[in-house]
Amino acid sequence: MATPNSTTQQAKILVCDDDQNVRLLTRQCLEAEGMTVVEASTGLEAIDMFVRERPDLVFLDVEMPGMTGLEACQRIRQLPQGESIPIMIVTGSDDRQSIDEGFEAGATQYKTKPVNWSLLGRDVQYMLRASNAFNSLKRQEDRLRYLAYYDPLTSLPNRRSFNEHLNRILKRAQRHKRSAALLFIDLDHFKRINDSIGHARGDRLLVEIAKRLTNELREDDIINYFTDNSAEDDEDVGNATEIARLGGDEFTVVLSDVSDITHIKKVAARILASLSEPIPLQSHNPVVTPSIGIALYPQDGADADTLIRNADTAMYVAKAEGRACYRFYDEEMNAKAVEQLKMEEELRDALRNNELELRYQPQIDTRTGEVVSMEALVRWKHPTRGMVSPVEFIPVAESTGQIIELGEWVMDEVARNCLYWDDLGLKPFRVCVNISPLQFNQRNLPAWIGKFLSRSGLAAERLELELTESAIMTDAETNIARLRELKALGVDLAVDDFGTGYSSLSYLKRFPINTLKIDQSFISDLDTPDGAAIVDAILALAKTLNLRVIAEGIENERHLSYLVRNECDLLQGFYFSRPLYPEDVPLMLDENFSEQIGRVVQNHLKKVVDN
Secondary structure (H helix, E strand, O other): OOOOOOOOOOOEEEEEOOOHHHHHHHHHHHHOOOOEEEEEOOHHHHHHHHHHHOOOEEEEEOOOOOOOHHHHHHHHHHOHHHOOOOEEEEEOOOOHHHHHHHHHOOOOEEEEOOOOHHHHHHHHHHHHHHHHHHHHHHHHHHHHHHHHHEOOOOOOEOHHHHHHHHHHHHHHHHHOOOEEEEEEEEEOOOHHHHHHHOHHHHHHHHHHHHHHHHHHOOHHHOEEOOOHHHHHHOOOOOOEEOEEEEEOOEEEEEEEEEOOHHHHHHHHHHHHHHHOOOOOEOOEOOOOOEEEEEEEEOOOOOOHHHHHHHHHHHHHHHHHOOOOOEEEOOHHHHHHHHHHHHHHHHHHHHHHOOOEEEEEEEEEEOOOOEEEEEEEEEEEEEOOOEEEOHHHHHHHHHHHOHHHHHHHHHHHHHHHHHHHHHHOOOOOOEEEEEEOHHHHOOOOHHHHHHHHHHHHOOOHHHEEEEEEHHHHHOOHHHHHHHHHHHHHOOOEEEEEEEOOOOOOHHHHOOOOOOEEEEOHHHHHOOOOHHHHHHHHHHHHHHHHOOOEEEEOOOOOHHHHHHHHHOOOOEEOOOOOOOOEOHHHHHHHHOOEOHHHHHHHHHHHHHHHHHO
16 A cells, blocks of 8 residues: 555545446545545535535546536536635547536546546646646735735734725716715824834734724725726625734825715714723723825816825824814915925035024013023025924924034024123123023933034033923923933023913922923913913912023013012013124123113002002
8 A cells, every 4th residue: 555645644535426436436546545535426426525525636427427527517517615615527539629628617637438446546746746736836925915905913904905996986976976085194103103012012002002993993984995997887896894014113095986075074083082081001091093185086186196185284283272172174275285395405505504593582681671591593594485483494394303413503503602702801701502402302412512612612501402392291200301411511400481371280399490481372361261370370370489581582671570570580582682693792781771770660560550
């Protein structure tokens, strides 16, 4: 007896022949090769046996009463599990036409009678081996196709799959004059999840987001993925899916055959509500909200690239307007996006072409009337636009990361100006420099400031770094350590725009800061009870924490009188001076505003007495 080949070990063969002797001989030959044999005597019985037994190979006689072997072969091929099964048909006919009919019916191999029984086992072995090789190759191809078209983490269609299917959907929409909507979804502050609790939990969060999207979208919200033929025939066949993951924390949803914008709003609102629920990740329950941009076909884009770009633009507008919301695309967004891109390019050139300048706005000591410090303010003198407001270009610098290079330029320019003033023999004064949130989040900021002080020769006590309240409160514990590192260098630290970031007082008293700077929006509201109450509270808080407090945005005598009477330490605003060129600073330092301050307070008291 031959040793069973590993390829055919435990292989199950279905033998179908109406001649019992043929079945017996076939069984003996195949069992001698270590195979298992199941039998059928008719074509119908063969089909039933095939479904129940799931054999690895089928041996079919062509000439059988009722259903012929060729008919049985065709029926087996139509079954899902019969598509790739090897089928050997046996017939007494050996003419060309009979052989062609056998292969057209789906036969893998063709044998003519009389059968050479001594070679049958070997022939079956070769067919099984070839079948195994084919199936292995097919599995590899299926795997490669899956990897090419699906995201392995979430099992959602990936960017390539999404692009192909979106193109098909838009072609169908164009042909039938229908609308479609593309929702571009980006998770807000997702990076902090990976940074704080690790990438493994971040991946689990993405999987949960994919599940929520899939579960949330109703059956009538789905996009239908078409084959090439079905796109032409308008037949909705194949798998249907609602979403795709483009990569990272970006997801998309396409709604086809959209007839009512209200429906799109409802879908976006459901997605927003579902994704904003806490997500349990072991000991953590983070909330990661989505920002959603929506573009409509055909009005917002007649092709896939334009539609994607505009939905992406709308998503960034949603982020800029506070996140955790959805926004529909409009032409104004595109104009702003183009303008921002142009400004980004021009700002890069400005840093190279010396178009940026520093101005200095004085800060006056309330008690002495002297100018004791200056805030450094960057200005952009554009060759064609003229003076560009920081309100326009600073957000662009922040969003593109150019603020890092810009911040370094400001520091170097401050050091150069201080050296110029020292050469003139001016009395030393503090220079206040704004540090952006992006700069502050750089881990090497304390080390960089230390090297800057050493390289420039600027005395540390002459430098005050202004940090926004929201920036230092983002991760208070970590930022306390970073602030202490900066403080150890000898520089002063100020909290800019104080009152807008809702600081926790328990953290505020632990921050190693010197100054609170009242946001100018509160100063402009001093004439209202609420505005005055907020300013009073900040002044009281600063006195309790032994911090100096500066008010910016002073524009009239009412502002000045109120702040002086309530013992605000430092004053800054257009009432005293607009930002100055470096060469005008020496004259400003000779100014003393004590008489002017005293006169304003006396005028106020006189009005009170007269009333």
